[in-house]
Amino acid sequence: MSDSPPDATRPRTVTAAFWCWLVAAILAAAFGMLIGTFTTALVFQVAGLILVVAGLAQGYLAGRARRGSRRFANAAVGLSMASVAYLGVLIVVAGIAPFGVLIVAVIMVLFITGSAMNQRSTSQQWYESRGHA
Secondary structure, eight states, X not given: OOOOOOXXXXXXXXXXXXXXXXXXXXXXXXXXXXXXXXXXXXXXXXXXXXXXXXXXXXXXXXXXXHTTOHHHHHHHHHHHHHHHXXXXXXXXXXXXXXXXXXXXXXXXXXXXXXXXHHTSHHHHHHHHHHTOO
């Protein structure tokens, strides 16, 4: 089955970080597919592909972090912050429509919130107690 501990022992901050990251990853991948599909410029298609890959990777890292791997949790924080920076540059360079800016803002807030929740002391203590690399 799963090597995940019961929810009673996992701090709420880790669970909240997981769900924020998961929703952000799904939205980022969907937005990347939208960008890649509705544009003819190769630059935007590549930008959309990067978002899809980042979303898939974030979902994987979030799942491993939820199981108690500190290494994957730290990687998830790093990828989240890199994704936020990438989305910020994409907004400035691409001139996305107002609705797209709203979607990107929601994705960015979810990435940042998940990372902040994961860095709380209760989350860090739980990762230390798990003893995983």
